[in-house]
Amino acid sequence: MTRRITGRLVVSALAISFAGEAMATEWNVSLWGKRRAFTEHVHKLAELVEEKTDGEFTMNISYGGLSNNRENLDGISIGAFEMAQFCAGYHPDKNRAITVLELPFMGVSTLEEETAVSHAVYDHPAVTEEMAQWNAKMLMTSPMPQYNIVGTGEPRDELADFDGMRVRATGGLGEAFRAVGAVPTSVTSSEAYQAMEGGVVDTVAFAQHAHLSFGTINEADWWTANLNPGTVNCPVVVNIDAYESLSEDERAALDSSVPEAIDHYLANYGELLARWDSVLEERGVEKVxxxxxxxxxxxxxGGAPIQQAWIEEMSGQGLPAQELFDLVKSTLNEQRGTN
Known part of the structure; x- marks a missing residue:
């Protein structure tokens, strides 16, 4: 009798143990490259979520082990992983609505402004609907400063110098450079160094962190300090099924951690921008x-004509393009009114 009771207790304890393990939630997150300023908010998000759920909701962050950067949205759509980062310019046909954020010369000046306009656009029904086609839900942006280019040889400081220049630039930035005679190519960030080193491109357009992380600054003789034609937009998305499968507490932990993760990102990126001039000096790169x-x-x-062309093209495809464009401008004005 005692053995029977003891046996039942052991079975019950094991059942409780297995049930506890089954209740834990583990997400796989697909990034690329290596840990850098561009991904710090994802790491902070994972840290906060784990803390808020007492370790019951964790994230495994992978740099290229789950997918390459151009296929992250596809991976989300089939549930290959639960969270991923991607850039709109890698496949503009799949995320047409958010490409409004990659149009050149939109007037965004700071990371805070970039965050505000991005999240306003992400919340638009047209974006929600388009992303749902990929079983993806927008979670947060990865705000980046205005892009500038690095190059070798003599600095290109006049538009005439851009004629025939092969530049790594995607999306609306690529179109802006094309408008002044340059030849844009959309090699991924991971391929940019090899493209520059091998002479496939003459120049590379990146934000500061990427010039550092992907090594293009090490090939550069000069950097344009104030060209500032625009930036790219790289959201972090989650698989809708995975998000809806979370418990209420897990979902609350995830959602509430987004603003904290963005604040951490902005502070961290601000430190990088503050020391950028010293980075140029250390590497002997001329500031143009x-x-x-x-x-x-x-x-x-490269500004208004490309913006208008985008509005006409996207409107022809059934998107509320003018509404999205105006949303960026009105959000920017509101953000500046609060500063």
Missing amino acids: MISEEQLAQFEEV
Whole structure:
């Protein structure tokens, strides 16, 4: 009799143990490259979620082990992993609505402004609907400063110098460079160094962290400090089925951690920007300033015409393009009104 009771107790204890293990939630997260300023918010998010759920909700962050960067959205759509980061310019046909955020010369100046306009667009029904086609839910942006280019040889500080220049630039940035005679190519960030080293491109357009992380700054003789034609937009998304499968407490932990993760990202990136001049000096990279006259010409040719072309093309495809464009502008004005 005692053995029977003891046996039942052991079975019950094991059942409770297995039940506890089954209740834990573990997500796989697909990133690329290596840990850097661009991914710090994902790490912070994972840390916060684990803390808030007492270790019951954890995230395994992989850099290239689950998918390559151009296929992260596809991986989300089939549930190959639960969370991923991607950039709109890698496959603009799959995420047309958010490409409004990659249009050149939209007037965004700071990371805080970039965050505000991105999240406003992410919340638009057209974006929600388009992302749902990929079983993806927008979670947070990866705000980046205005792109600038590095190159070798003599600095290109006039628009005439851009004629025939092979530049790594995606999305609307690529179109802006094309408008002034350059030849854009959309090699991924991971391929940019090899493309520059091998002479496939003459210049590379990146935000500061990427020039560091992917080594293009090590090949550079010069960097444009104030070209600032725009940036790319790289959201973090989650698989809708995985998100809806979370318990209420897990979902609350995830959602509430997004603002904290973004704040951490902004603070961390701010430190990088503060020491950027010293990075250039250490590597012997010349800081090139484009004249106001040349900048105005670039914006005239590569700004409004490309914006209008995007509005017409996307409207023709059934998207509320003008509404999305106006949303960026109105959000930007609101954000500046609060500063």
